[in-house]
Amino acid sequence: MTLNGIPCSELASLLASGEFVLRIGPFFVQLKADIDDLAALLQRLYGDCQLEAQTGLADFHVQLSKPRNLRRFYRPQARFLIDGHSPFAPFPVDHAFPLFEWGLNWCVASYSHQFLMLHSAVVEKNGKAILLPAWPGSGKSTLCAALVFRGWRLLSDEFGLIRPGTNAMIPFPRCIPLKNESIAILSDFAPEAVIGPVFPKTRKGDVAHFKPPAESVQRSTELAAPGFVIFPRYTPGQQAILRPLAKARAFMKLAGNAFNYELLGESGFRTVASLIRDCDTFLFHYDDLEKAVQTLDNLVE
């Protein structure tokens, strides 16, 4: 059953009792939380995801709770716990949702070494997946969101997941967090997008989360064959241009951009090598989102 199929009050009860188990891509996330309005926001942004039966088995056992300190009387906070440990400082309680999102990123990056985890957006169209690996600030998430709201399937805006020894991308479709000016740009670009509230003055600036399209979530067990590795860079004043990138250089950039390449050793090397062998590799500078989408559409049509 999806979150949309359950009354919000029931979701809040499940959250409070720790019986809320969300399936997102390959992961089962058990969440316990006593934060007001979190159930409604989860339902709004993850409404197409499956709520799983509580079996005690989950990849991550997460708790969002309000610390019982003096601050709770004048500036309440929310704390993220994984298996009872808190890896970060608390956030203001009204930033509990971005805390959950960043905390879940941390859990995946820290523990999911059954996968090679590339720091990359991944989208798919016509059976061909494009990896968009990039460092923060390159416009990766904005471009990813633009593609997704022009008909591309979202696999992830952050994690390119591959099981070592295979060559298929594993979907992990979650909310796309956009920052600062990108929020208004994407809202204009895709007025139909469902967007969560703007969380002002987070450590990354103003942040808002775009709901993943229902079709991407419904196809989240369907792997995708990679066809292209494209390193995007938002460059003001630059026409959308794809420039071929030598494969050895693409290898080094992709591996250097991974969360756990070094930890996986030779199996990481062989998996990246196989991926690069099967893909065309490019650098991509762009300015205008419509032209960027058109350029990438042309690649797969």
Place this chain on the structure above:
Amino acid sequence: MAAPDALCWQHWVEEEESVLFDRRSGQTHLLTAMATGCLLLLQDAELDLDQLAEKLNVQFQTVPEQAAREQIEQLLLALNELGLITAVSV
């Protein structure tokens, strides 16, 4: 000099550079065509500097010979520092 057997390669057709994974250190290296040629020759056989320079000169048609030899010496120093080649006593 000899290159250790713990090296894992990836070459691409029509590309000069290649990448190499060192199973002992866990490090990955981006190599020029000359460095790749040098390591592959040393993986096949133990060679001294003169033998190596001669083979690389044939392979890459480097001239003049003295400049090529200096270039190869620099390359060997760099590869040695990375632990990709080892000195072998004869």
